[in-house]
Amino acid sequence: VSxxxxxxxxxxxxxxxxxxxxxxxxxxxxxxxxxxxxxxxxVRPYEPSFREARSAVGxxxxxxxxxxxxxxxxxxxxxGLVAGTTAGEQRQPxxxxxxxxxxxxxxxxxxxxGARVAILFGSExxxxxxxxxxxxxxLVRIPTETGQPSMNLGQAVAVSLYExxxxxxxxxxxxxxxxxxxxxxxERLTRVLADALAxxxxxxxxxETRLRRLVQHGSxxxxxxxxxxxxxxxxxxxxxxxx
Amino acid sequence: VSxxxxxxxxxxxxxxxxxxxxxxxxxxxxxxxxxxxxxxxxVRPYEPSFREARSAVGxxxxxxxxxxxxxxxxxxxxxGLVAGTTAGEQRQPxxxxxxxxxxxxxxxxxxxxGARVAILFGSExxxxxxxxxxxxxxLVRIPTETGQPSMNLGQAVAVSLYExxxxxxxxxxxxxxxxxxxxxxxERLTRVLADALAxxxxxxxxxETRLRRLVQHGSxxxxxxxxxxxxxxxxxxxxxxxx
Numbered sequence: 001v002s003x004x005x006x007x008x009x010x011x012x013x014x015x016x017x018x019x020x021x022x023x024x025x026x027x028x029x030x031x032x033x034x035x036x037x038x039x040x041x042x043v044r045p046y047e048p049s050f051r052e053a054r055s056a057v058g059x060x061x062x063x064x065x066x067x068x069x070x071x072x073x074x075x076x077x078x079x080g081l082v083a084g085t086t087a088g089e090q091r092q093p094x095x096x097x098x099x100x101x102x103x104x105x106x107x108x109x110x111x112x113x114g115a116r117v118a119i120l121f122g123s124e125x126x127x128x129x130x131x132x133x134x135x136x137x138x139l140v141r142i143p144t145e146t147g148q149p150s151m152n153l154g155q156a157v158a159v160s161l162y163e164x165x166x167x168x169x170x171x172x173x174x175x176x177x178x179x180x181x182x183x184x185x186x187e188r189l190t191r192v193l194a195d196a197l198a199x200x201x202x203x204x205x206x207x208e209t210r211l212r213r214l215v216q217h218g219s220x221x222x223x224x225x226x227x228x229x230x231x232x233x234x235x236x237x238x239x240x241x242x243x
Numbered sequence: 244v245s246x247x248x249x250x251x252x253x254x255x256x257x258x259x260x261x262x263x264x265x266x267x268x269x270x271x272x273x274x275x276x277x278x279x280x281x282x283x284x285x286v287r288p289y290e291p292s293f294r295e296a297r298s299a300v301g302x303x304x305x306x307x308x309x310x311x312x313x314x315x316x317x318x319x320x321x322x323g324l325v326a327g328t329t330a331g332e333q334r335q336p337x338x339x340x341x342x343x344x345x346x347x348x349x350x351x352x353x354x355x356x357g358a359r360v361a362i363l364f365g366s367e368x369x370x371x372x373x374x375x376x377x378x379x380x381x382l383v384r385i386p387t388e389t390g391q392p393s394m395n396l397g398q399a400v401a402v403s404l405y406e407x408x409x410x411x412x413x414x415x416x417x418x419x420x421x422x423x424x425x426x427x428x429x430e431r432l433t434r435v436l437a438d439a440l441a442x443x444x445x446x447x448x449x450x451e452t453r454l455r456r457l458v459q460h461g462s463x464x465x466x467x468x469x470x471x472x473x474x475x476x477x478x479x480x481x482x483x484x485x486x
Contacts, residue, residue: 023266027395027397027398029392030380030394030395030398031395031398033388033389033391034385034388034391034392034394034398035387035388035391036388044378047294060391076402087391099410100409101409142277142405143405143409143410144277145276145277145278145279148276148277148303149277150277151273151274151401152270152273152274152401154270154395154397154400155270155273155274155277155397155398158394158395158398158401158402159401159402159405162385162402162405162406163405163409165386166344166386166406167342167344167345167386188360193474197474197477197478199318199481200477200478200480200481200482201477201481202474202477202478202481208472214467214470214471217339220460221460224457224460227453227456227457231436231440231445233442234440234443235440235443235445235482236437236447237443238442238443238444238445238482239443239478239481239482242485
């Protein structure tokens, strides 16, 4: 189960400020669709790029519904929490810089509380300006390496949204786990394996215990155990009835 | 504090299988540099793309040091845990599909135990094939929306690596795991098992794939794999040299 409901995701606004590259705008929109977000807002996009991205074959609903704004103030007017993303190297930030993990928790709390949340991403070249950052209540840093801090725009959007939807409650495997072999199945498998080993002439005192441990170690599913049994029975038959 | 040490990150191999788009190969390499990973391996890349990506202005050290392989077996031969990423829609997976959050925990445990870990990403068009997936002990799904499951390659790499390095103190609960058998060990075990089966007269077409899956399913430790090999070699010897 995801941490955010559909209604909560719908209150997240991804705001791209001054983006120039149509591929990056498209990639941001795609990541949004992948993770179930719909509100894309562009502040002063480079017009030809925006047009090109929008008219690209396969441009999806997110991009088609993207809204354009004159400035950040207009783009985030209806939002409760405004979080700016930054590599956090080049500037003296006004707000303390949080790692994404912590920033996302604050965003989630606001979304749960019914507020809209904006996440701002700067342009590929210069990121968010000091003026842009001054409009943010939270400054968020994706934990990149200090030697290589600056992420591709589409990848930064993907990682940020992933952090919002990843779930600690989702740690179990999703498929219904295959039932494990019963202790009795494991015992049968251990026996036939010991018999095959004995028939091969390599059997030793204490084999059963050693083999039982080996069989248990594998956490076999019932189906696996069945398959192994078939294999060893056949091998055993051959060993006993001649080669 | 990051969950993975520098030495542990250096044991992660990002394996791109059949990638065609130079921009995506470059984006994958950039995400690796952002998060402190260095080992990029390409299986059957589309040659002109690989050359173009490598010679791009600003192509970084990761891309320049990328290695090329003929097949997946060769690319992951030195790795203990091989995890395949999949949108998990189109196929009946052999292994249960795990969400990235859970899969990453298993990878971290293996890295802590000293093993190498491979993460496989399929081509932009078709993802990983069934044959490719049969070489994986873990199938990992980034938790995308069912209506829009398929991620851009560079973004999928970024999100997967981010999950590996993001920190929440999850480390504390980690069990110390025994290092898993390498893919090469598993392959050897699969072969000797197939040979034993053939020698017993029960061999069938397609055994190798079936047996490989069975061997991988068990998540064998290096020590277990060694023991099984000894058993099967003895049985095989007996089958061939008379009963």
